[in-house]
Structures are given as structure tokens and as C-alpha cells.
Amino acid sequence: RILQSALRQAVLRDEFRLEYQPLVNLADGRIVGAEALLRWQHPERGLLPPGDFIALAEDAGLIGQIGEWVLGQACREAANWPEHVGIAVNLSPLQFRDSGLVEIIDRALAQAGLAPGRLELEITETTMLETNSETVDALWQLHGRGVRVALDDFGTGYSSLSYLRRFPFDKIKIDRSFIRDLGYEKDDSSIVLAIIGLAERMGMVVTAEGVETPRQAEILNSYGCGQAQGYLFSRPVSAAVFGELLVTGT
């Protein structure tokens, strides 16, 4: 069990790291961006995944501070990459509700010297449940600056198509549970095809998550899915290794 006090110390001691998982353009396999994934370099337990401590960070009131560090670090590291390579950052519902969010993002971009169009914010459907006029306003402000907004884990939460109509989403990320049995489960193929068609007509990019096999990639490409992410291309890797992937081209 991890204690709040240990997490507080981790913030002070700067024990967090980001790993990066490539997002590839399905048609040619080229890297077009990365999703930043948070890890805690615990002094005794080693590298801990976010599932082990994000909920605790939220309960302890630390997610704002940690999330701000994530945004700053992700923007700084992305500023070293070629301009066509973007960076996606996951936002906790609590960060989303913070009235200072737009300012925090402005500052992260300015301090890193990163163009707003290279930053993408990943927001889950569950997060969208808790919207109010202020959060909606923040989304539109960020969108107005050119920051991109992605609806993450699409299809798993309380999916409401009205979100797509009311909010400025630039991208849908299809949850990996729909990708897993692609080509074997007829219903999954229908759902994935429908999401891709919907996104296309609404001018949104689609990313398929959890792509693990060449067959899944092939099917998704034939469906017209623009981007993919998953172990087939790469696991989440350190900034240094991601930099090498950018040079060698996957």
C-alpha cells in the first residue's frame, strides 16, 4: 500500500518520469506524435504505473501539482522533436475542473516554446460527465489557441454522442477493447467502422488504441482509420529512446 505521505515526498523529490508511446500514421507507419504516460520512480519499488498512484494523488489533493509537472515536462521534451511530431497529455477530471487550467497550459507552452498546435489534451468520457459552463469555456479557449482536444477511451464510458456536438473535439481515440477482436468479432468491426465514419464526417481524426498485430493494423487501415497506437509499433519508452525512434523511423 502506498501512503499519501510517500506521494507528497515524491513530489518534493521530483521522482516522476514520463514515458512516451508513439502515435503512427497508419497509411505509412510514420510517427506523428506520442502520448505522455506518467510513471513514479519509487526509491524501493521501482517504476510504478499511474494505476498505482493517480487515484491516491487525486484523493490527496496532489493531482494538480503532478499534472502541472506533466504538462511542463511533456512540452519541454516535445520542443526537442521535429515540428510535425505532436505530444498528447492525459488530463485528470480534477485538473479539468481547475479554474486555472488554461493559464497552466499557456504557461507550459510559453516556457517550453512549443506551438499550441503540437499539444493535444486527452479527456475521457467520464471527465465529460462533470462539465459545467466554466469547463466548457476552458475547452473552447484552448481550442481557440490551437491546442487539440481528444476524447480518450471512446466507447467505454458513459458515451454520449451529444459530447461530440457540444464540444470542440479534434480527435476520437477508440478504446482498445474494440480493437482486440477486430477481424474475429463482427460487432466490433461494425462499431469501429461506424466510429471512423462518424469522425470523418465531423472532421475529426481517429486513433485506434491497443493495436498489437499486423492484421489489426491492416484492417484498420482498410477501414480508413488515420492513426494507431499500440505494442505493434512500440511500448511506452523513455524520452531518449523515443528520440531514437524518431531518427530511425520506428
Ligand code: G
Ligand atoms: O501508462 P499506463 O499504460 O499504465 O496508463 C494507464 C492509464 O493512466 C492511462 O489510461 C492514462 O489515462 C492514465 N495516465 C497516464 N499518464 C497520466 C497522466 O499524466 N495524468 C493522468 N491524469 N492520467 C495518466
Ligand code: G
Ligand atoms: O490513456 P490510456 O488509458 O489510453 O492509456 C494507454 C494505456 O494503454 C497505457 O497504459 C499503455 O501502456 C496501454 N497500452 C498501450 N498500447 C497497448 C497495447 O497495444 N496493448 C495493451 N494491452 N495495452 C496498451
Ligand code: MN
Ligand atoms: Mn490516453
Ligand code: NA
Ligand atoms: Na485510452
